[in-house]
Amino acid sequence: MMDILQLILLWFGIYYIVAVSLNMEFGYAGIPNFGKALSVLVGAISVGGILNRLLIWYFGVKGDLIEGSTFAIARMNEIIAAHPLAGIFLLLIAILLAMVVGFVVGMIFILPSAKLKADYLGVTLLAISEAIFLVCVYNLSIIGGYYGISTPDILAFAPGEKRGWIFAGIVLVFAFLSFLFMEKLLNTPYGRVLKAMRENEDVVKCFGRDIMKLRMRTMAIGSAIGAIAGVLYSFYTGNIVANSFTRVEWTFFPFLMILLGGKGNNKGVALGVLAYVIVIVFLDIYKYDIKEIFHIPFEPVWLTYILFGITMLLILYYKPTGLIPERPVKTPPVKRIMED
Amino acid sequence: MKELLRTEGITKYFGGFRALHNVSINVDEREVALIIGPNGSGKTTLINVISGTLKADSGKVFFKGADITNQEPNLLYHCGIVRTFQTPQPLKELTVLENLLIGAINPGESPWKALIYRSWLKKEEELVERAIKILDFLKLSHLVNRKAGELSGGQMKLVEIGRALMTRPKLIIMDEPIAGVAPGLAHEIFSHILVLKTRGISFLIIEHRLDIVLSYIDRLYVMFNGEIITEGRGEQGIKKVLEDPKVVEIYIGE
Ligand SMILES: Nc1ncnc2c1ncn2[C@@H]1O[C@H](COP(=O)(O)OP(=O)(O)OP(=O)(O)O)[C@@H](O)[C@H]1O
Ligand SMILES: [Mg+2]
Numbered sequence: 001m002m003d004i005l006q007l008i009l010l011w012f013g014i015y016y017i018v019a020v021s022l023n024m025e026f027g028y029a030g031i032p033n034f035g036k037a038l039s040v041l042v043g044a045i046s047v048g049g050i051l052n053r054l055l056i057w058y059f060g061v062k063g064d065l066i067e068g069s070t071f072a073i074a075r076m077n078e079i080i081a082a083h084p085l086a087g088i089f090l091l092l093i094a095i096l097l098a099m100v101v102g103f104v105v106g107m108i109f110i111l112p113s114a115k116l117k118a119d120y121l122g123v124t125l126l127a128i129s130e131a132i133f134l135v136c137v138y139n140l141s142i143i144g145g146y147y148g149i150s151t152p153d154i155l156a157f158a159p160g161e162k163r164g165w166i167f168a169g170i171v172l173v174f175a176f177l178s179f180l181f182m183e184k185l186l187n188t189p190y191g192r193v194l195k196a197m198r199e200n201e202d203v204v205k206c207f208g209r210d211i212m213k214l215r216m217r218t219m220a221i222g223s224a225i226g227a228i229a230g231v232l233y234s235f236y237t238g239n240i241v242a243n244s245f246t247r248v249e250w251t252f253f254p255f256l257m258i259l260l261g262g263k264g265n266n267k268g269v270a271l272g273v274l275a276y277v278i279v280i281v282f283l284d285i286y287k288y289d290i291k292e293i294f295h296i297p298f299e300p301v302w303l304t305y306i307l308f309g310i311t312m313l314l315i316l317y318y319k320p321t322g323l324i325p326e327r328p329v330k331t332p333p334v335k336r337i338m339e340d
Numbered sequence: 341m342k343e344l345l346r347t348e349g350i351t352k353y354f355g356g357f358r359a360l361h362n363v364s365i366n367v368d369e370r371e372v373a374l375i376i377g378p379n380g381s382g383k384t385t386l387i388n389v390i391s392g393t394l395k396a397d398s399g400k401v402f403f404k405g406a407d408i409t410n411q412e413p414n415l416l417y418h419c420g421i422v423r424t425f426q427t428p429q430p431l432k433e434l435t436v437l438e439n440l441l442i443g444a445i446n447p448g449e450s451p452w453k454a455l456i457y458r459s460w461l462k463k464e465e466e467l468v469e470r471a472i473k474i475l476d477f478l479k480l481s482h483l484v485n486r487k488a489g490e491l492s493g494g495q496m497k498l499v500e501i502g503r504a505l506m507t508r509p510k511l512i513i514m515d516e517p518i519a520g521v522a523p524g525l526a527h528e529i530f531s532h533i534l535v536l537k538t539r540g541i542s543f544l545i546i547e548h549r550l551d552i553v554l555s556y557i558d559r560l561y562v563m564f565n566g567e568i569i570t571e572g573r574g575e576q577g578i579k580k581v582l583e584d585p586k587v588v589e590i591y592i593g594e
Contacts, residue, residue, distance in 0.1 A: 185454055188460065189441075189448035189449045189454065189464060190454035191454075192438055193442065193449045195434060199431035199433055200429055202393065202413075203425075203431065206393070206413045206414070206422075207417055207445070208414050208417030210414050211414075218451075221451060328437075329438065331461075331464050333468040334464075337437060337468065338485055
């Protein structure tokens with residue numbers, strides 16, 4: 001039971017970071033970022049593709065990326081085992097790196113869609129993200145592709161039974177920081193103009209705002225935050241396999257979480273993420289029992305998809321505002337007026 | 341008087357349909373210009389071209405002497421041109437107050453500055469105060485926290501006006517601002533327009549309700565089938581336009 005709780009906390013944290021950043025892009029700014037998975041992949045690339053290469057170079061080991069990583073990481077893990085701070089330091093470096101790369105990628109990612117309205121925007125982002133995903137799967141020299149690549153063990157100093165909890169704790173800290181950051185960033189004129197852009201781009205344009213600039217900045221920040229989740233996930237699994245950064249898990253699920261929790265509401269999103277994660281974790285644990293009991297004639301993984309598809313339709317149909325509806329952006333003077 | 345806005349021979353086609361033909365108008369500084377004309381005569385199309393929402397096929401638009409033809413709307417806003425829409429364009433999920441606040445730009449709309457309170461809080465206080473005053477004037481105070489999507493058509497129209505009044509631009513373009521607004525308030529709005537005029541703001545207005553607006557305007561253009569068929573200036577000039585047989589025919593023909 002404790003293991004289940006640990007899993008739920010861990011996945012809650014990772015998914016919250018993805019969902020809260022997608023919420024800024026989609027819930028606030030109205031950008032249908034169907035390529036959200038790309039920002040998570042960027043986090044993985046920063047660890048597997050960049051950090052690992054840096055370690056290989058630093059320790060001067062021989063061999064290609066996949067082989068070299070194994071040796072370089074063995075060395076790194078020894079150091080972390082002796083000096084716990086080195087592990088934390090490595091984590092922070094990776095996150096900083098991923099945020100910078102994510103920021104740049106997010107900004108470039110939205111460029112081809114400069115002239116597009118929302119409908120085409122989503123499809124374009126999906127296509128770009130899928131293309132990069134496939135390249136990363138089949139080109140082993142980026143992050144080891146389908147073959148996989150190991151990552152440094154940032155908790156090499158911790159005894160086995162505590163590791164899961166420490167990791168869950170780290171993930172929750174970053175999730176909480178993401179929440180605080182988004183609340184601070186979005187309860188401002190910036191958050192308001194993003195919502196206005198979502199409601200009507202033409203009005204916002206007629207009142208002097210540059211839509212493209214708003215989109216670019218939003219996608220840059222959203223991708224930088226999303227990349228943090230990619231880093232945490234990569235360190236958690238200890239082995240990055242490019243195939244795991246699918247659109248279903250890292251784009252569609254976060255969309256569902258937002259719609260369920262309440263788009264445009266960072267607290268609502270937390271509720272949506274929690275609800276989903278609990279369902280995912282339990283489904284995953286009991287999928288074979290469920291298959292037995294209900295005589296389901298197909299792979300139980302499809303059960304998850306079907307269930308989520310149905311939930312999505314039900315929410316959109318019966319409760320489009322989600323569990324906690326969005327609230328006006330509360331700057332101090334607006335708050336005063338609302339309380340009068 | 342100094343010229344503020346001038347269009348020269350604007351022509352605009354929608355496919356094969358000619359919506360505007362060789363339209364030339366002038367608005368001077370501190371002037372209220374009115375465009376009238378039957379439905380479909382091209383009035384809205386003209387201001388869409390002026391405000392950059394539509395691109396002209398030929399012709400030019402000058403503002404303060406500079407060529408602004410087919411500029412992007414966001415740049416025109418920074419030149420000092422603000423507009424309202426004939427069909428209200430409320431930001432539906434935003435409150436009435438928020439809808440007005442979008443009328444003016446706050447430095448805190450940049451994400452980097454948003455994180456530093458003191459870079460935008462003072463401006464925000466100012467803008468909220470101004471918005472509250474405008475809502476008071478438009479008799480919308482009781483709806484300040486209501487979602488704009490829940491308002492009636494007439495109330496949405498007023499929100500449009502309120503948003504345009506949030507800054508002190510050089511030119512405010514209004515497309516049927518008082519359609520569906522009660523006569524008393526309509527007169528108050530136009531009295532306010534006169535006050536703003538003395539503060540140096542010009543107006544280009546489309547409006548059908550001549551009975552209300554006639555006494556507030558300085559210049560009148562009549563459009564028909566995408567062309568300006570006649571124009572007049574000052575009390576005498578406007579009177580002559582209204583007595584013009586072509587104008588009488590169009591209006592009686594309706
Ligand atoms: N986007 C468009 N595409 C095609 N035709 C258009 C478009 N916009 C306007 N029109 C046509 O151009 C003509 C002029 O329209 P416009 O809206 O400018 O008229 P108006 O004078 O504002 O009329 P109203 O008094 O009804 O508002 C009309 O015949 C209209 O059908
Ligand atoms: Mg019109």
